[in-house]
Amino acid sequence: MNEPIRTENLTKNFNGFRALDNLSIAVRKNSFMGFLGPNGAGKTTTIKILTDLLSPSSGSAYINGIDISEDPKKALTDLGTVVETPEFYPYLTPKETLAYLGELHGMGDEDLRRRTKEVLEIVKMSEWADKRVGKFSKGMKQRIAIAQAILHEPSVIILDEPTSGLDPRGMYEVREILTELKKEDYTILMSSHLLNEVQQVCDDVALINRGQLLKIGSVEEMIASANVRRLDVRTLTETTESQLKEISQFKGVSDLESFGSRDFSLSLEGADETQADLLTGLQNMGLRLVHFKENGVTLENLYMSLIKDSR
Amino acid sequence: MIEINETITKTDRKSPYVAPSDLSQIGIVMKYDILKYLRSSRLIGFVAIEALVLLLITAIPPLLGNSYADNADEFINTYASFAGILIIIGATLFAGDAIVSEFQNRTGYLLFPKPVKRCTLLAGKFLASTGAMFLMLFLYYGVALGLGLLITGRFSILGVESLLLAMMYATAAISVGFLISSVMKGTTGAQILTFALFLFIFTIITGVLTVSGMEPWFIVSYSGGTISYITQDPYPISGTAIGGTEGFAPGGIEMTNYYPEIGVAIAVMLAYAVISLVLAYYFFNRRQMSA
Numbered sequence: 031m032n033e034p035i036r037t038e039n040l041t042k043n044f045n046g047f048r049a050l051d052n053l054s055i056a057v058r059k060n061s062f063m064g065f066l067g068p069n070g071a072g073k074t075t076t077i078k079i080l081t082d083l084l085s086p087s088s089g090s091a092y093i094n095g096i097d098i099s100e101d102p103k104k105a106l107t108d109l110g111t112v113v114e115t116p117e118f119y120p121y122l123t124p125k126e127t128l129a130y131l132g133e134l135h136g137m138g139d140e141d142l143r144r145r146t147k148e149v150l151e152i153v154k155m156s157e158w159a160d161k162r163v164g165k166f167s168k169g170m171k172q173r174i175a176i177a178q179a180i181l182h183e184p185s186v187i188i189l190d191e192p193t194s195g196l197d198p199r200g201m202y203e204v205r206e207i208l209t210e211l212k213k214e215d216y217t218i219l220m221s222s223h224l225l226n227e228v229q230q231v232c233d234d235v236a237l238i239n240r241g242q243l244l245k246i247g248s249v250e251e252m253i254a255s256a257n258v259r260r261l262d263v264r265t266l267t268e269t270t271e272s273q274l275k276e277i278s279q280f281k282g283v284s285d286l287e288s289f290g291s292r293d294f295s296l297s298l299e300g301a302d303e304t305q306a307d308l309l310t311g312l313q314n315m316g317l318r319l320v321h322f323k324e325n326g327v328t329l330e331n332l333y334m335s336l337i338k339d340s341r
Numbered sequence: 342m343i344e345i346n347e348t349i350t351k352t353d354r355k356s357p358y359v360a361p362s363d364l365s366q367i368g369i370v371m372k373y374d375i376l377k378y379l380r381s382s383r384l385i386g387f388v389a390i391e392a393l394v395l396l397l398i399t400a401i402p403p404l405l406g407n408s409y410a411d412n413a414d415e416f417i418n419t420y421a422s423f424a425g426i427l428i429i430i431g432a433t434l435f436a437g438d439a440i441v442s443e444f445q446n447r448t449g450y451l452l453f454p455k456p457v458k459r460c461t462l463l464a465g466k467f468l469a470s471t472g473a474m475f476l477m478l479f480l481y482y483g484v485a486l487g488l489g490l491l492i493t494g495r496f497s498i499l500g501v502e503s504l505l506l507a508m509m510y511a512t513a514a515i516s517v518g519f520l521i522s523s524v525m526k527g528t529t530g531a532q533i534l535t536f537a538l539f540l541f542i543f544t545i546i547t548g549v550l551t552v553s554g555m556e557p558w559f560i561v562s563y564s565g566g567t568i569s570y571i572t573q574d575p576y577p578i579s580g581t582a583i584g585g586t587e588g589f590a591p592g593g594i595e596m597t598n599y600y601p602e603i604g605v606a607i608a609v610m611l612a613y614a615v616i617s618l619v620l621a622y623y624f625f626n627r628r629q630m631s632a
């Protein structure tokens with residue numbers, strides 16, 4: 031009941047098409063939830079309702095326990111958000127845009143000046159502070175969008191594919207920002223298609239398809255319940271065919287694939303103990319390991335199987 | 342003790358800022374909308390149009406060898422008769438896309454999730470539009486009245502009354518522009534419709550009604566006619582005239598010339614302003630960011 035972000039039996043119809051179907055999700059206080067689902071699943075629709083851009087056909091959405099349809103002004107006070115890639119007023123500069131939005135939040139001159147400087151530094155847009163947004167690239171606008179979302183230090187943040195349109199470095203930087211936010215006491219809901227990103231930064235995930243909730247829970251538990259992990263291994267010297275064959279006989283190992291002479295990856299069924307046994311086994315074979323690592327697509331496998339089941 | 346305190350502040354942290362009252366937010370919205378007008382050179386463009394109109398009206402009579410009217414009210418009449426078209430251009434520039442642009446240009450994704458009510462946004466934008474328009478009218482009438490004083494040696498009080506009527510007509514036109522802006526899908530369409538409505542559609546309806554012998558008192562552009570009629574002394578009154586050449590032609594069509602009554606015109610302009618704005622709010626408030 032006290033979750034900062036919550037939807038209750040949210041349903042949204044677009045001219046007879048049901049985009050959301052009795053969706054109930056809740057994001058725990060100070061946690062980071064990844065919001066997953068295939069294209070058209072209803073992620074943006076949910077987020078738009080949570081940010082007062084759409085009104086639900088039925089059901090309710092709450093921020094900090096306040097019903098958004100009932101008292102939007104109050105509900106939105108403590109919220110920062112990036113929905114899709116927003117556009118900016120082309121004739122205003124980032125500084126002026128932030129001042130406009132910050133003033134609407136009740137920020138005074140002093141705080142505005144300080145926070146504007148801080149957030150533009152965080153999104154690495156300081157040198158553009160006084161240029162008009164009109165000619166900015168998509169990624170630059172996305173950075174300003176992130177800056178305005180955290181400007182007023184909200185405790186609740188809702189992001190719709192925040193890294194979309196960013197270059198690889200931009201994505202990395204946003205991930206850094208998100209990791210920073212996570213260390214502080216923010217409650218975050220973020221939709222994303224980048225599962226390794228979600229696996230890295232999120233505590234919990236909610237997976238939806240066709241407007242319905244498929245699964246919700248902690249990333250760790252889901253990965254544990256998946257019971258299969260994919261491991262990347264690199265050896266110092268060449269691994270021979272016969273050695274690879276021997277490895278594929280180990281307990282729980284399947285789908286062994288080698289790349290070049292020193293790299294291979296494999297799926298391992300079982301828990302941490304099986305993984306530890308495998309490591310010992312490889313070393314006992316005389317292999318000198320450079321790295322031995324879960325490659326973060328575990329969530330992807332789980333995602334695929336859940337989506338397939340719901341088709 | 343300290344530890345307990347810390348846990349409380351940590352878990353209950355909220356944004357330290359509280360959204361200001363609706364009234365102060367109206368001021369904020371207005372301020373930045375005017376800044377947008379300034380930056381987009383709409384205001385400057387409008388000033389240029391006004392300068393051109395003033396220049397043409399003032400420069401053409403001497404070029405044709407005609408002298409200016411020596412009565413201050415008559416002098417201002419020519420200027421007043423062009424105020425209507427300036428107002429239509431102003432409504433198109435300042436109101437036609439005011440609401441729809443937030444949707445079509447996707448800036449609403451930024452603005453609507455802010456703790457600000459739709460009626461606050463509407464009020465702020467409306468005040469910015471009317472403010473910009475009034476400023477333009479002050480400038481236009483200021484120059485015209487100044488020229489009148491300079492050339493005729495007398496200040497036209499009727500010219501000031503004309504300005505007041507122009508402000509009312511402008512308010513009505515901007516409200517209608519906001520209504521169009523709150524229902525239309527695209528900015529260009531909204532602006533064209535605003536412009537066409539006042540320039541042709543209302544005029545055509547007025548013409549058709551007049552020919553059919555019915556006074557078009559309820560058409561706001563007809564009421565806007567008072568802006569120039571007020572500078573005529575005495576104020577013209579409706580009456581029957583014979584069509585054709587001053588009634589000499591035999592068998593000429595009999596038709597009535599209608600002139601809007603001031604009181605009725607003011608009431609109609611106010612009604613347009615209020616009703617359109619209320620409707621604009623109704624549609625804007627229900628409108629969703631779906632595209």
Ligand SMILES: Nc1ncnc2c1ncn2[C@@H]1O[C@H](COP(=O)(O)OP(=O)(O)OP(=O)(O)O)[C@@H](O)[C@H]1O
Pocket residue numbers: 044045047049067068069070071072073074075076631632
């Ligand atoms: N305004 C609208 N009118 C009609 N249908 C809509 C509208 N907005 C969304 N939909 C439909 O609702 C469904 C959910 O869309 P939504 O944008 O929420 O998906 P999503 O999960 O965000 O997808 P993506 O990963 O592609 O961003 C889609 O089938 C979409 O076609």
Ligand SMILES: [Mg+2]
Pocket residue numbers: 073074075190
């Ligand atoms: Mg989406």
